[in-house]
Amino acid sequence: MSKTGTFKNTLGTVALSLGLAVTSGISYAKDVVTIGYQGMFNPWKYAIDQKLVEKETGVEIKWRKFDSGAKAITGIASGSVDLTVAGSSPIATAVSRGVDVELVWIMENIAEAEALVVRDGSGIKSPSDLKGKRIAVPFVSTTHYHMLFALKEFGLSEKDVKLVNMQPNAISAAWARGDIDGAFIWDPVLGNIKKEGSVLISSKELSNWGKPTFDGLIASKSFAKESPEFVAKVIKVIAKADSTYRQAGADFSSEHPIAQSVKNIVGGELDQVVEAMALYEFPDIPAQVSCKWLGCQMEGGAAKALLYTSEFLLEEKKINGLQDDYSTFVNPAYAELAMKLTE
Known part of the structure; x- marks a missing residue:
């Protein structure tokens, strides 16, 4: 894998300013990284289909598809998965039970999807x-x-x-x-x-009515701290795919490469892909790091959503207790680092 010295030095400076550990050599913590995904229709599938994470990082990726967030959480809790996509409810369940993960990106606001x-x-x-x-x-x-x-x-x-x-x-x-x-x-x-x-x-x-839901990318805290630049690069790839989709606007059709990739990875009819993706909202990086989503600690939208979801799950006896501070499981630093890499 290749990284220029200038890039590495800039990345290291940015990461340290965000309080992240930076690997000292030119290699990431792992030569093979396992990333979990689910069958939602989103621009992320274009990145998977076109191997954009592999191209961006130079790392071999082992992709694992999960049928549900609960199974994805089991994978990351067992240590067999480094990053994975899961819904806000299984994420809230996981962190309430003490699974050592952190939310690093909002894949999509579920809305009508x-x-x-x-x-x-x-x-x-x-x-x-x-x-x-x-x-x-x-x-x-x-x-x-x-x-x-x-x-x-x-x-x-x-x-x-x-x-x-x-x-x-x-x-x-x-x-x-x-x-x-x-x-x-x-x-x-x-x-x-x-x-x-x-x-x-x-x-x-x-x-x-007061109970928002989203799909998020979560990372093992230990893995993310060991390879912050890898997590940032994954986010950079996702953000670029999301931006390409948003820029297409009303011209997004079944002929678009993103739609084709979604069908390749998930299946379904192309027209259905187009209709379904229109039901989601895909926040850009500035929105991600703002108070609306990952920023502002417990005043941030993601931390509040995890708290409200956990309170409801506790009331329904789906979990046994609450965490004192859900913002400790939400980390905007990797998205901030990704934003620096795109400048």
């Missing part, structure tokens, strides 16, 4: 009709968190509804068989079941 869809003919026309129905959701996920929150706001409890723990592929199969009445899920399954169902409520609506 997750929703509770009820099957046509199920008899569900309003929230009260959910009583006695079988609703599938991946447990310990952002949709599980929002499902529980929705039930509470609807004046219902888990006892009123038959919640079934299913991963996305299982939900798709169960829907096809007619085994479930509804599901709270993300694309590509979301787009498929919408064809024979209708949205009862979306995560954007629930976020507006």
Whole structure:
């Protein structure tokens, strides 16, 4: 792998100013880094498909796909994964339980990209009709968190509804068989079941009610401290892919290379990819390091979201206790370093 001396010195100065450890040699802490991802439709899949992280860092990447945030958390907690994408609910669950990770990037504000869809003919026309129905959701996920929150706001409890723990592929199969009445899920399954169902409520609506959700990139604290420049370069790659998508604007279509890469990595129909990505919001680096997301410690949006999510999960007896300060699990320094690398 090659790094110029000028680049290394500049990077070291910036990293030290941010309180990060810097590797003394030209190598990162690992020759092979394991990064986890999930099946969301986002510009990140273009970086994976085109091996942009490998090109940027010169490091061999072992990519691992996870069906849920809970499984991704298990991977990073076991030490078999160095960085991974997970939803805000499984991240909150992990840090509340003391898993030594930190949130370093907001992959996407979920907004309308997750929703509770009820099957046509199920008899569900309003929230009260959910009583006695079988609703599938991946447990310990952002949709599980929002499902529980929705039930509470609807004046219902888990006892009123038959919640079934299913991963996305299982939900798709169960829907096809007619085994479930509804599901709270993300694309590509979301787009498929919408064809024979209708949205009862979306995560954007629930976020507006005070419980926002997002997908984030988390890193093992020990790995990130040993290789801060690697984490910053990963973020730089993600930020560039996000910027390319945002710049496309209304011209983003199924012909765009990002859409093609999403289909290559995740699957689904190209038109569905375009429609689904429009439901997300992808914050740029200035927004990431601001108080809206990673910045401002406990006053920051991400730290508050993790706290509020954890408080709700505690109330629902999904976790046993709260951390004193959730900002210790949110670190904007790597995004700040990535911003310096793009200047």
